[in-house]
Amino acid sequence: MSSLLPVYKKWGITPVKAEGAWLTAADGKEYLDFTSGIGVINLGHGDAEVMEAVQAQLGQFWHTSNLFQIPIQEEVASQLARLSGLDKVFFCNSGTEANEAALKFARRATGKTNIITCSQSFHGRTFGAMAATGQSSIHTGFGPVLEGFSYLPFNDLEAFEKAIDNSTAAVLVEVIQGEGGVIPGTESFLTGLTKLCQEHDALLIIDEVQTGNGRTGYPFAYLKYEGVKPDIVTTAKGLGNGLPIGAVMAKAGLEQACSAGVHGSTFGGNPISLAASRAVLAKISDEAFLAEVREKSAWFMGELKKIAERTPAIKDVRGDGFMIGLEIQAEAAPYIMRLQDKQLLALTAGPSVVRILPPLTVTKEELSIALEKIEEGFRIESVLS
Structure with a gap:
């Protein structure tokens, strides 16, 4: 009997080794x-440059506290500020923590408490981040959620035009709704939110926890659109390539609401995680690397759409970069298991979407292997057999 609380529905796979885009299980598969x-793992399992950076930092020290001057914090903060176009950075340990901090900073900076997010959004599972999440299934069983949050349809600018007023502290939005079904935000919607927030002295917070760090072929997904100007950006996941780290990036001026003692994190800005992040950010600062991600992912998306045209089970192919959703005519879970039988690992994103998140370093040969497995696994007769 396991001593773990059963909060995860675990697969019957036990990893023993992982390298690049491949994972080896205990049974040898x-x-x-x-x-x-x-x-x-945006740079793939066991990335050599990340490993070298982490090992070098381990040889120095792996924790002191945020009471000390820690040069690597300044270095990585400068990398993030340069890539995001923002000015100030706070380090934490996860995407949930980053969103929680952003919500606190927004309320404190504006003196207002009303925050608007989107239906089917996902921003985390702590009480603030959970309240910001526009999914009732995430709220169920925890009593009243934190007050001051409202939810509007994603990509519905007209609804936001009616709702945002001078009592609005912030709008929190994903560039692509991940857990909500891999639904991309339109340029007109995201640009429109920028203008609305500016008109009503509200902050625009963009959640780049999953879409950031090169996932869409840009350092952050909103950078694809010139007219999108966030006041705060949150990120995590790929920032440490597997080591726990999150970050909040904010425009100049917001630091006035973040005086000493207002917020903190014991492990936030841990030098081991930051060493990994420094290597990750160096890689996604390379335009040639990002251009290759965009080229490979566009080719892969095109091939998936061809498969969808001849595969009745697939209703839609959508996403951006290597954040891809296959909407299925039925429940997605049986297809996930079928793909596992074919030794391809994928995820769900809601009840009817298969989410595909290859490492950015994946090769075209590996993508071609995946395409063969997907086409075979998505034949209806294969799933029903």
Whole structure:
């Protein structure tokens, strides 16, 4: 009997080794891992540059506290500020923590408490982040959620135009709704939110926990659209390539609401995680690397759409970069299991979407292998057999 609380529905796979896009299980089977640790292992398992950076930092020290001057914090904060176009950075340990901090900073900076998010959004599972999440299934069983949150349809700018007013502290939005079904935000919606927030002295917070760190072929997904100007950006997942770290990036001026003692994190800005992040950010600062991600992912998306045209089970193919959703005519779970039988690992994103998150370093040969497995696994007769 396990001593673990049963909060995860575990697969019958026990990893013993992982390298690049591949994961080896205890039974000897080798799986093509297109979960990337739920969008975390962006540079693939065992990236040599990340490992070297972490090992070097381990040889120095792995924890002091945030009472000390820690140069690597300043270095990685500067990398994030440069890539995001924002100015100030707070480090924590996860995407949930980053969103929780962003919500606190927004309320404190504006003096207002009303925050608008989107239906089917996902921002985390702590009380603030859970309240920001527009899914009743996430709220169920925990009593009243934190007050001051309302939810509007994603990509419905007109609804936001009617709702945002001078009592609004912030709008929190994903560029692509991940857990909500891999639904991309439109440029007009995201640009419109920027203008609305500016008009009503509200902050625009963009959740880049899953879409950031090169996942869509840009350092952060909102950078694809020139007219999108966030005040705060949160990220995590791929930032440490598997080591726990999250970050909040904020525009200049917001630091006035973040004086000493207002917020903190014992392990936030841990030098081991930051060493990994420094290597990750160096890689996604390379435009040639990002251009290759965009080229490979566009080709892969095109091939998936061709498969969908001849596969009745697939209703839609959507996403951006290597954040891809296959909407299925029925429940997605049986297809996930069928793909596992074919030694390809994927995820769900809601009841009817298969989510595909390859590492950014995946090769075209590996993508071609995945395409063969997907086409075979998505034949209706295969799933029903």
